[in-house]
Amino acid sequence: MSPARQSPGVGRTIFLIATEESGDRLGAALMKVLRQRLGDAVRFEGVGGRAMAQEGLTSLFPIEELSIIGLAAIVKQLPKILRLIKLTAAAAIEAAPDVLVIIDSPDFTHRVARRVRARDGAIPIVDYVSPTVWAWRPGRARTMRSYIDHVLALLPFEPEAYRKLQGPPCSYVGHTLTDQLATLRPNAAEQQRRDGEPPVLLVLPGSRRSEIRHHMAIFGKALSLLQAQGAAFELILPTMPHLVEAVRAASADWQVAPKIVVGETEKRAAFRIARAALAKSGTVTLELALSGVPMVAGYRAGSIEAFIVLRAIKVSSVILANLVVGENVVPEFIQNDCTPENLAGSLRELLVDSPQRRRQVEAFKAIDRIMGVGDQPPSVRAADIVLATMRQGRRGN
Incomplete structure (x- = not known):
């Protein structure tokens, strides 16, 4: 010794x-x-x-x-x-x-x-x-x-x-996120914007270049379909400095132009005013849940990676927010199920006062107790x- x-x-x-x-x-x-x-x-x-x-x-x-x-x-x-x-x-x-x-x-x-x-x-x-x-x-x-x-x-x-x-x-x-609630939760003015019109909709395609490549086109088509179905919204896309150019290029042909905000501070500011979100599954779903933002989660990967992972998964959900609250309140669309039609249909319900939206909001209220906040x-x-x-x-x- x-x-x-x-x-x-x-x-x-x-x-x-x-x-x-x-x-x-x-x-x-x-x-x-x-x-x-x-x-x-x-x-x-x-x-x-x-x-x-x-x-x-x-x-x-x-x-x-x-x-x-x-x-x-x-x-x-x-x-x-x-x-x-x-x-x-x-x-x-x-x-x-x-x-x-x-x-x-x-x-x-x-x-x-x-x-x-x-x-x-x-x-x-x-x-x-x-x-x-x-x-x-x-x-x-x-x-x-x-x-x-x-x-x-x-x-x-x-x-x-x-x-x-x-x-x-x-x-x-x-989780370190429980130390950062002040940056995730709205003040009175931000809550007023969250409840205001048109609703703020976040799109979060991922933090890696491969995720941008796999998600941007599908997410863009889903948002176009959502708009074509009559939904009005203000679109914000938070990203990181090293991905800005890739995100701009990938969203250039979107029918709904997003406001791109850069960096962690701007991302959290967007969370505090958002009514709903379309997100790539991952830690961001827990951030959104702690912020009280209902969401739809989607995930696509390369064919080889998807073949391996989908056959190895042993849980009923891969969404951290679902796993923490103990029920599958966040709809998730993985690989072949991650289509513009599925994403747009679920998002539409979250922009209005629907049972699906209320179910997520109520479930997220339990997270403080479950995660020992405070x-x-x-x-x-x-x-x-x-x-x-x-x-x-x-x-x-």
Whole structure:
């Protein structure tokens, strides 16, 4: 056992791995709380982005090196990916940390964790953000018991899923969105616009170029059909800076011209005045639900990806909002069902005071209770479990 793990009174070393921007933000918030608890004696090592760098981490490599999208790109870059996995695992073993925290990106971080566990079984390993074992490949949960000591879940139903799947201990720490409600919910003036005419309709085709490619044409046709059926609406399309040109090009031939707003701040401002939304399934459906915006969700992927995923899914819905509230209140149209006719028909019901709209609004009101809004921040809960796991050491040691 390393000297750091033998001497609880001296400085602690915590090794963290986050390879995406969302994980980088989670890691930074966790690091901040850990430093508050442990003081200047704590040392952080590992992999992270700009946010974690601001909290004192010098990353082994820029996380942009792993910004790889698409099956063909992954195959082409596989030698580099494997090299970075080996590099990260070796650095973690060399650091002999008091705890290793892997954050999301399971295709990368779990491979590192398995290597570390095989070489040094004394290093406790915490997984922050559960893989979607409840949706597909459920056998992963049981396999994780051999190299993960605790899972920190962002969604309230995940601990029970791990119990049923015989996975490692899992605790719900909360989703970071619950700390951001002030940016999602309307003030009096914004609520007045939300209730006003014409209604604001959001269209959210995704945050990746492949998603823009798969969704923009179908979403545009659905909106044209909706307008042709007599529905009036003001269309807003939030996107990110790196996608603006792709979005402009893809919407250039839409019969209904969207107002394109750029960046997270503008997106949240649009959420606060929106009457309804057409969204690509994903985390954005939970953002919309917390904002109280009824929605229709659609998803299309490449034929190979769709063939694999559709046959592997083990849940009745892939919409996070549905999974959190425990019922399928948000209509979802996946792959071949994602047609302009289906999307437009469901959207039309959400722009007026219909039973479908009221059902979603009422269901979303329960989310605060279900997700523990108002309790401790997720980063504080996460830090408590990381510290407890660190102090207990590796199970069985």
